[in-house]
Amino acid sequence: MNNKKLLTKVRTYATSANLGPGFDCAGMALNIYNDCSIFLNKKDSCVALKGQNISEIAKDENNLICRTIKKVLEKKYAENFAQYEKPLEIICEINVPVERGLGGSSTAVVAGLLIANKVYDLNLSIRELFNIGLEIEPHPDNIAACLAGGLVISYKSKSGNYDFEKISIKENFKILLMIPDHKVNTSKARKLIPDLVPKEDAILNIANFAILINRLKEGNLKDATDFIRDKLHQQYRRDIYPDSLKLVEELNNIYQIPAAISGSGPSALAFIPENTFETFYSQSLVKLKKKFSDFEFTLTSISNKGSYCY
């Protein structure tokens, strides 16, 4: 084992997309991460995994990390990429839940982007990596937040490429994740939303998301249950995460804690403002855990650091 050559390590973060009204553009990096160590291998590339619920993750070159590395090389060297390719052994410790709406697949794509950039010494910018990543996994919200850290809004720029804006906010809250024991397939979840949406619903999301951003910047989440409301995704997907949506509605309407589905679910997240910590942990959380006993409740915070090699 000692003669394996360590090329780099990479840490990639869980992310929560949408944040209620920020449908398909908001993403937030969380302090839950996967660590991978990358060694030069003898022959083919392979992946070894440690963690929960990882049985369905490919361990050969079909692994999302390996596919992303190959995609980066293809973008860089076109048809000549194979001559540059090195066989890698990638050993991963997986802490980000898989298919739970916490950006699990973005952690793999971003790991692949950063590994390729480092191991092949490509010097690609974060925005170049971002746009390559989108060719593998077309969810700019999760990928941008995973790459850049913090709260990020992704958008399609005039050039037609995606870009992102990192939003500096006051972090006087914790994030409560509520993770149920079932999966949601993101592409199936996407199909539940119609191509045309009511204008009034779009207006509600535009207003609410801008107010949410304003309040996060001001560090004031008073009455935030009013403007974390969304009309563009959660209601259409109720059937694939009925209990999660019940939990979100209970947090917003009974406990006055701003909550939303994370990405396409089934996990939910809530913002717990500093000044409500004590009451929330000592009273509300106990009741919620009892009533929603199928959920794992995890307290975390924003990771302002983006994913990185070390």
Next chain:
Amino acid sequence: MNNKKLLTKVRTYATSANLGPGFDCAGMALNIYNDCSIFLNKKDSCVALKGQNISEIAKDENNLICRTIKKVLEKKYAENFAQYEKPLEIICEINVPVERGLGGSSTAVVAGLLIANKVYDLNLSIRELFNIGLEIEPHPDNIAACLAGGLVISYKSKSGNYDFEKISIKENFKILLMIPDHKVNTSKARKLIPDLVPKEDAILNIANFAILINRLKEGNLKDATDFIRDKLHQQYRRDIYPDSLKLVEELNNIYQIPAAISGSGPSALAFIPENTFETFYSQSLVKLKKKFSDFEFTLTSISNKGSYCY
């Protein structure tokens, strides 16, 4: 003349709604205002007007100010309102252009709200006045900004009532208004937008408006032409303000100056960042005035003060 009793004066501000992506929710008060003096009259209420393009404004009790005053009294005193009603003479100096997308009718509604509150000593809160105003003129974006001043986002709250959020921003820019010599009827303009809109267009507006708010708060309008873009109103209304939209597009794409149609048009507005003042006034503005000679170019700024009695 000297024996007329002055009850109050009221100053109400022009407003620009939408600001590009903030469709039907963003409003900004501008330093252009109407002043009215309110006297106790002998018999019926009447309105006297000074200013440009005022020939179509009613001068009797059908005037929007008088109708709003009556509506406030009705809301307060129900069927008994008539016994409280005083005949008023309202003398107005109109500086806010009429039917140009600059909130002209909101200046009248807000004047009526503030006059009623003051003259009848009603002590209604700004949010109560706001919701009464919406019964007369259902444009929360203009009314909220006219009442509260500054940059305001209006939204439909959980309760079903409209509410608004005033956004504190760094004001390191001027506002350039470009006002053409024709009118747009707001309710006709509203009918041009379909009830259902493409999901992707909604997402673009959600992302862009939140980024615009972030940048206005940070005082950084670099590359703002990218995220002042809108897909939900301007393109549908091209035929009612073709030259205005050409001007907006030229500002954004050639001069790199973030610009948008004001409200439902036909006026346009542009944000002129401080660090571009010199080049803009000495070079770009001259060319624009020459090319778009049917427009009146007016330089103004945000009014952070809301409308008020004095």
